[in-house]
Amino acid sequence: MKVYGTTTSAATHPVLTVFAEKGHEPELVHVSILGGADKSPENLKRQPFGEVPVLEDDGFLLYESRAIIRYLDRRLSGPSLTPSDAREHGLMEQWISIEQCYVSGPVWTVVRGGPVYDLIRQSPAFRTMPPAPDTAELARARGELARAFDVADRDLAGRAYLAGDQFSLAEVSWLPYLEYLFASHGGDLVLERPNLADWWQRISSRPSWQKVGKVLTDLESA
Numbered sequence: 413m414k415v416y417g418t419t420t421s422a423a424t425h426p427v428l429t430v431f432a433e434k435g436h437e438p439e440l441v442h443v444s445i446l447g448g449a450d451k452s453p454e455n456l457k458r459q460p461f462g463e464v465p466v467l468e469d470d471g472f473l474l475y476e477s478r479a480i481i482r483y484l485d486r487r488l489s490g491p492s493l494t495p496s497d498a499r500e501h502g503l504m505e506q507w508i509s510i511e512q513c514y515v516s517g518p519v520w521t522v523v524r525g526g527p528v529y530d531l532i533r534q535s536p537a538f539r540t541m542p543p544a545p546d547t548a549e550l551a552r553a554r555g556e557l558a559r560a561f562d563v564a565d566r567d568l569a570g571r572a573y574l575a576g577d578q579f580s581l582a583e584v585s586w587l588p589y590l591e592y593l594f595a596s597h598g599g600d601l602v603l604e605r606p607n608l609a610d611w612w613q614r615i616s617s618r619p620s621w622q623k624v625g626k627v628l629t630d631l632e633s634a
């Protein structure tokens with residue numbers, strides 16, 4: 413299988429994490445986001461919205477990371493990342509939706525105000541990206557994250573993972589955004605909530621994430 417993306421893309425990270433969790437290794441085809449390759453005619457043939465990642469499986473193309481990780485969990489051998497219990501499965505889907513609706517957006521606002529974005533500003537693609545947030549916008553984003561993290565901290569009381577006792581695709585979907593939040597001076601929002609902080613320590617120390625969880629530190633890796 414091929415994955416078109418980058419090693420530092422928060423959208424590509426969940427896909428690579430599932431491969432690692434299930435004991436498989438894809439062929440990663442680098443598509444430079446900051447170099448504009450994601451908007452190239454070649455990539456637009458694979459992904460009509462000009463984004464990454466894209467999965468290629470024996471001629472079958474699939475895009476959108478949350479769709480890809482669900483597909484891979486069914487397609488690949490190895491431990492399941494989807495709970496078999498119906499209620500826990502529902503909770504997994506709930507927390508993936510919370511990440512998509514209430515977490516990833518405000519995380520990127522915080523990222524735009526931090527050191528990672530300072531690096532992005534040096535790239536050719538920066539002219540197509542939004543500006544750094546002002547003080548009020550940054551405060552709103554932190555407030556939105558605080559609300560979501562309060563809910564997660566409360567629900568993690570007495571259980572190891574978001575959907576129960578099993579590491580699942582819910583964790584896979586949250587990991588990249590929290591990693592970038594820590595790299596952008598927003599980690600206090602996690603660490604000041606004890607259940608959330610303990611959960612973060614558990615999931616971020618997993619071998620799969622240690623292998624693939626790379627934050628942007630130079631323009632060549634983007």
